[in-house]
Amino acid sequence: MTSSSTVNPPVQAAQTSGNYTFALTSLTTLFFMWGFITCLNDILIPHLKAVFDLTYTQAMLIQFCFFGAYFICSIPSGSLVKKIGYQKGIVAGLIVAAIGCLGFYPAAAMHSYPVFLLALFILASGITLLQVSANPYVTLLGKSETASSRLTLTQAFNSFGTTIAPYFGAYLILDNVASSMATAAEKAASVQMPYVMLATSLLVLAAIFAWLKLPKIEKHNETSEAISxxxxxxxxxxxxxxxxxxxxxxxxxxxxxxxxxxxxxxxxxxxxxxxxxxxxxxxxxxxxxxxxxxxxxxxxxxxxxxxxxxxxxxxxxxxxxxxxxxxxxxxxxxxxxxxxxxxxxxxxxxxxxxxxxxxxxxxxxxxxxxxxxxxxxxxxxxxxxxxxxxxxxxxxxxxxxxxxxxxxxxxxxxxxx
CATH class of the missing domain: 1.20.1250.20 (MFS general substrate transporter like domains)
Incomplete structure (x- = not known):
């Protein structure tokens, strides 16, 4: 799944003399996680379609809510990152995404498709904030000439996440309800623990990124000249x-x-x-x-x-x-x-x-x-x-x-x- 970011705050490249290997290694986990989470939607769609007896149009509301969050939250996320910085933006994005994952638990307990959609929107809002923070940060950690190669490398981990997510989803969500005897409530509940596990992973990452001493990126002064x-x-x-x-x-x-x-x-x-x-x-x-x-x-x-x-x-x-x-x-x-x-x-x-x-x-x-x-x-x-x-x-x-x-x-x- 493609990753991108919205308009980013004006920034100045980090000092090129530093060693950013550890910071970049840490950031690759984020690219992996949002690729993994985004691709799980392809498992959720047929699963929830069967659980709630949805039409194809209704089932596609999953992607509508998820990608709609990109459209609604990209610009506000850019403004937030401009105020709090890249590292705090990453931590905030991880926390919001974790809250969205946790929302799957009550959604399954209530057997409510609208609550599932709300949880997905919250999850995608966190992923959007995460992308707005992490993508430009990767490009600025090092020499400008190698920015594209760094982003390509980290996005390869995004692709790795999308590649293995279907196996995870098939095993933990679909295999558990393969029996035709499973009730609708049991089928809905099969998403609870996988998404609680994801929420736990995201919160652990948030704690790690809050603790890490990542390089500071200085902002340019805003230009006073208006662009015609x-x-x-x-x-x-x-x-x-x-x-x-x-x-x-x-x-x-x-x-x-x-x-x-x-x-x-x-x-x-x-x-x-x-x-x-x-x-x-x-x-x-x-x-x-x-x-x-x-x-x-x-x-x-x-x-x-x-x-x-x-x-x-x-x-x-x-x-x-x-x-x-x-x-x-x-x-x-x-x-x-x-x-x-x-x-x-x-x-x-x-x-x-x-x-x-x-x-x-x-x-x-x-x-x-x-x-x-x-x-x-x-x-x-x-x-x-x-x-x-x-x-x-x-x-x-x-x-x-x-x-x-x-x-x-x-x-x-x-x-x-």
């Missing part, structure tokens, strides 16, 4: 924001429907617990693809690589829609490999040439992550009306737009002054 114009005057930034919207939406939607899709009789007929384990291939493919893509883009223009990956995603999903059995199953799993470079590539292409409007442009792109809330909900509506397999035409449209963006829409244009 707006980032929205750049067409490639506007098109890029839509690209982020549809990319995150498509990536999240595919992961959200996969367990139910693999349970279809004409696809694999898998039980939820078994189907969930295949999710690791989808997210693991994204992790592997990042390393391949980074090497390829040393030789080939980023826009062309983006367009190629988007085209391959379109073709694979088309195979999924038009076939059945293992061919359809593995085709949709392979989309993860081609997702790998999309988010950072769209992000960087959209910010190219923005100059003093770069910070504003970054904020606009981060707000576009709300696509993870909207697109899965729309696909849920499609699945309820035309079936889960045909509903994958929506991600095809999303990737087709990304292909256009890579070839044409990403070309920098002068601002329309």
């Amino acid at each position: 114009g707006s980032a929205l005057q750049y067409s490639h930034l506007v098109f890029g924001a839509l690209g982020i919207f549809v990319y995150v939406g498509a990536e999240v939607a595919i992961g959200s429907f996969m367990v139910n899709f693999f349970g279809e009789a004409n696809i694999a007929g898998l039980e939820e617990a078994e189907a969930a384990k295949y999710l690791g291939y989808y997210w693991g493919g994204a992790m592997v693809g990042r390393f391949i893509g980074a090497a390829v883009m040393q030789k080939i223009a980023a826009g062309k690589v983006l367009a190629f990956n988007a085209l391959m995603a379109c073709l694979l999903i088309l195979v999924t829609v038009m076939s059945s059995g293992e061919l359809a199953m593995w085709a949709i799993l392979l989309v993860g490999l081609f997702n790998s470079i999309m988010f950072p590539t769209i992000f960087s292409l959209a910010l190219n040439g923005l100059g003093p409007h770069t910070a504003q442009g970054s904020g606009i792109l981060c707000l576009a992550i709300v696509g993870g809330a909207i697109v899965p909900l729309l696909q849920g509506m499609l699945a309820d009306s035309i079936g889960i397999q045909l509903s994958f035409v929506l991600p095809i449209i999303c990737y087709a737009y990304i292909c256009y963006y890579g070839l044409k829409g990403s070309k920098p244009a002068q601002a329309n002054v």
Whole structure:
């Protein structure tokens, strides 16, 4: 799962002479945790759909609440971090996320889907604050020339978290209620202990980060000069924001429907617990693809690589829609490999040439992550009306737009002054 942050407070890079290995090692645990927690939603969706007998549209409210928190909380989180600093922001984010995890206990006890959604929103609000604090902090711990490599390395741990989370969820949540004799209350209760364990881990991390002596990052003085114009005057930034919207939406939607899709009789007929384990291939493919893509883009223009990956995603999903059995199953799993470079590539292409409007442009792109809330909900509506397999035409449209963006829409244009 992609990680990002909103507009960050003006900062000054840390002194490059220091040794930040310990600080960076500590921060990698955060990237792992939020990747892990975010990917567990793909387990929660089929599980709570069965527990509460939900339609696909209702089940997708899980992603709507989770990614909606990014949209609502990103800017307030940025303002808070500006006031209290990165380290305290990390601690606060961990505590809020832990409170959200603990909310799963009363939600299961009350057998209330709305309370589950509220707990998810609180959890995602904490993750948002955590990302707003940790992402820029990693880029500032060391030399500016190696900032991208540091962030790529820590985000690899984010991908590692998304890769192993399905196995954890399948074992601790779905396997425990595999019996058809389990009551709805017992199925709902199966999420209590896993999320209490997550809350405990987050609180332990909060205590550790409150105790650690991490390097201080000094803030720049605010500039008194007003920047004229707006980032929205750049067409490639506007098109890029839509690209982020549809990319995150498509990536999240595919992961959200996969367990139910693999349970279809004409696809694999898998039980939820078994189907969930295949999710690791989808997210693991994204992790592997990042390393391949980074090497390829040393030789080939980023826009062309983006367009190629988007085209391959379109073709694979088309195979999924038009076939059945293992061919359809593995085709949709392979989309993860081609997702790998999309988010950072769209992000960087959209910010190219923005100059003093770069910070504003970054904020606009981060707000576009709300696509993870909207697109899965729309696909849920499609699945309820035309079936889960045909509903994958929506991600095809999303990737087709990304292909256009890579070839044409990403070309920098002068601002329309």
